[in-house]
Amino acid sequence: MPEGHSVHRIAGQFARHFVGSKCRISSPQGRFGDATQIDGRTIVRSYAVGKHLFLEFDTGDSLHVHLGIFGAWDFAGAMQLDDTVSAAVGRMGQTSGRGTVVGAHEDSLASIGAPRRTRLRMGEHDMVGVETGTFPPDPIGQVRVRILTADAVADLRGPTVCEVVSVVRVAEILDDLGPDPLVDRKGEERFLVRVKRTATPIGRALMNQKIVAGIGNVYRAEMLFRARLNPFLAANALPDESLRALWRDWVGLLKIGVKTGQMLTMDGLTPARKRAALANRDDRHWVYRRAGQPCRMCGTPIVLDIMEARKLYFCPTCQGVTA
DNA sequence: TGCCCATGGTAAT
DNA sequence: TTACCCTGGGCAG
Numbered sequence: 001m002p003e004g005h006s007v008h009r010i011a012g013q014f015a016r017h018f019v020g021s022k023c024r025i026s027s028p029q030g031r032f033g034d035a036t037q038i039d040g041r042t043i044v045r046s047y048a049v050g051k052h053l054f055l056e057f058d059t060g061d062s063l064h065v066h067l068g069i070f071g072a073w074d075f076a077g078a079m080q081l082d083d084t085v086s087a088a089v090g091r092m093g094q095t096s097g098r099g100t101v102v103g104a105h106e107d108s109l110a111s112i113g114a115p116r117r118t119r120l121r122m123g124e125h126d127m128v129g130v131e132t133g134t135f136p137p138d139p140i141g142q143v144r145v146r147i148l149t150a151d152a153v154a155d156l157r158g159p160t161v162c163e164v165v166s167v168v169r170v171a172e173i174l175d176d177l178g179p180d181p182l183v184d185r186k187g188e189e190r191f192l193v194r195v196k197r198t199a200t201p202i203g204r205a206l207m208n209q210k211i212v213a214g215i216g217n218v219y220r221a222e223m224l225f226r227a228r229l230n231p232f233l234a235a236n237a238l239p240d241e242s243l244r245a246l247w248r249d250w251v252g253l254l255k256i257g258v259k260t261g262q263m264l265t266m267d268g269l270t271p272a273r274k275r276a277a278l279a280n281r282d283d284r285h286w287v288y289r290r291a292g293q294p295c296r297m298c299g300t301p302i303v304l305d306i307m308e309a310r311k312l313y314f315c316p317t318c319q320g321v322t323a
Numbered sequence: 324t325g326c327c328c329a330t331g332g333t334a335a336t
Numbered sequence: 337t338t339a340c341c342c343t344g345g346g347c348a349g
Contacts, residue, residue, distance in 0.1 A: 003330050051331080069331045070343040142343065158343040160332060209332090216330045263330075288330090309337080310331085328346085336338075 002067050002122075004214020005257025007048040008182055010073055010122045012258075014046035014055060014154070017077070021149040028143040028155075034164040035145065038063060043147075049180050050213025052161075054170060055147075061164050063145075064173065068160025073122050076137050077152030122261075180213040181251040182258070191247045196236045203231030203307050206246070211235075215250060218288050221313045222265035223249055225286040230320045231312055266296075287313040 002010075025039040038057050045056040055063040065071075136153045139146060145156040156162060165173070178194055179187035194211045195202075205211050206220045215223070224231050227246055229238070256264050265285055266274070286296055291304035291313060300317040314321060 006330080066331080068342060069329060070341095071331095072343085144342090160342065207331095218330050220330095311329095324349090326346105326348085329344100332341095334338100334340085 002051070002071070003216035003219055003257070003263065004048070004050055004180065005254055005263065006122060006261070007051050007053050007067070007214075008254075008258045009261060011046045011048035011053055013073075013075055013122060014043065014053075017075070017152040018043050018055075018147065018149060018154065019046050020044075021152075024146075024148040026146045026148070028139040028146055032145050032162055034063075037061065037164045047183075049174055049183050050177050050209055051216070052173060052177070052213075060167055062167075062170050064161060064163050064165045064170070065156060065159050066161035068158065070158035071160065072157050074140065074143075074155040074157070075122065075152065076155075077135060077149075176210060178208070178210050178212040181247075181254050187251075188244060188247045192240065192243055195243055196240075199234045199236050201232045201307070202229060202235045202238060202246075203312055205235040207308065207310065212247070212250065214254060217310050217312075218263050218285070219250070219253060219265070221288045222263070222286055223253070225315060225319060226265065228318050228320070231307065231314055232321065287315055289313065 020042065022040065022042050023038070025035045025041075027033075027035045038059065038061065041057040041059055043055050044058050045054075047054055047056075051066055053065040053067075055065075057063070067073075135151075136146075136148055139155055141157050143155045143157055144159060144162055147154040147156075179190040181187050184190060191212050195205050198205055198208075198211065200208070203220065203224060206215050206223065207217070223246060226249055227242065229242065229246075235243075253263075253265060263285075265288075283290075287302050290302040292301050294300065295302055295315040295318060298315065298317045300315055302313055303316050303321070305312045305314070316322070
């Protein structure tokens, strides 16, 4: 799934192309019964908290979406991609091999001077291509919700949560979430309070959305390595300074993720190693999905363990984990 | 073509 | 702790 950075990017995409527009809401797949509650209404606000997306309508109700592990949004229409999205997509240049989504390269993006039909997928992997068919394009795959304006369309596939909720319910959801660096100005203090309440291992605490919102399995493993922290240490046994450093690292990583659309966690590399890491999406992390491969710092084989039914990767030497 | 896997989360046991 | 939901990409055969 898209970790927190992706959801903020999606919220931005809605803010640019859908907020202020009257929307036709439908469910091509037929599994979103709430569509009639917001069909024909105007989106007045779009925002993300952690991995949760909220599209607020002029009725006061909001569309609440959580992508889960499989979900994704497809955007299409007469869109002007902003610099952020263009920069991220320019590096991908990958083809999907399905439907009208095609690979994009720097050239094709640079040619987008005037609005043109483009298709952009934001979710498990971002990708973009030039839409060659008519507008709106036919839905691809199992589209739970289609949001259509005069010149833009967003298709939602495979979400864990997709519901229309009241103002009161939105407040309840937000109350239940830990701080998100892009939402909470005093996030560091809130994080510290919440994380120090639990004796659970720090490797679990970071994944707990009630303690800090937006971190997923990739950022969890990478952040612990970056901090050289043992994932199994009790969260509330760590010194405040270590916890604050974790939070600050998350703030920086999230900003980079939102800017680039990628979970870039390996700073401090030589330019050549950085190019190599970026070129291969399977080899761009310190430890994540590198089980058995030598640690980039010390050469010890990266260990794969299961923590709370999720795969946890770490370097036993750098992170001080003894058997 | 069919199986496995994945950046989540919740409900049931 | 396990079962289950959601979808599609990758890969072995």
